[in-house]
Amino acid sequence: MALSPETEAIARKAAAGDATALDALLTRIRPDVLRQCGRFLPCLQDAEEACQDALLQVALHITRFEGRSKFSTWLHVVVANCARQTYRSLKRRAAERVAAELPVNLPDPRTTSVIAGSRLDLLDALERLEAQRPNLVAALVLRDLCQLDYDEIAEQLAIPVGTAKSQVHRARQHVRHSLDRA
Structure with missing residues (x-):
């Protein structure tokens, strides 16, 4: 996800504590973050959940971005971690639901998402x-x-x-x- 130089500048302002810049940054990066989450989680609802988590992490931890690298590089790590954490959470919740319902015909959890039906x-x-x-x-x-x-x-x-x-x-x-x- 390559961000424009303008977005990178807004990120530096947000990291310095500018709340208006943070709002603008979150609005600008949301489509790219959702697209990146979709690479991990092909079901749109799952990707949207991960996207919201990633945007929340950006909002909470933007001051950790020190500007030594590009903001987009820092953001990639945040998005990857949030998408993988969302997957773990969905997998755990699905296992709990399956255990409670005890269905007869279970899909193979190693290859099929009970949430999205995708590999x-x-x-x-x-x-x-x-x-x-x-x-x-x-x-x-x-x-x-x-x-x-x-x-x-x-x-x-x-x-x-x-x-x-x-x-x-x-x-x-x-x-x-x-x-x-x-």
Whole structure:
């Protein structure tokens, strides 16, 4: 999600405490945040829930944006974390509902969202990767889902570009293996 230079400037003002700039920023970024959440959660209602969470996190924590990198890079991390957290919450709620209802014909929860009816095996593979190799998840999410370039990933994670490339490669291998087993 590439933001205009004007939006980046508004973000810096909002980070400095300008409430009017924060309102303008949230209005400007909402469509991009929703689109990015949709990459994680294909069901529109789920993506909208994650989008609202991400916008709330931006509003609450904008002062943590220090301007050392582009605001769009900082925002990618916030959106990715909120979308993944929303997925975890939806999965937990669905499991609780299923346990309470005890339906006869359950879809495979590893590959089907009971909320959206869409394949979610990638998000489950990311969960497994995070459990086994937590240091690799961020690089993979930023590269393959948020579509940041390696320089931005390295800057965001404070690692050399070569390390970012290596982490993405190893994470892809793990996820591919995990998806093959599913």
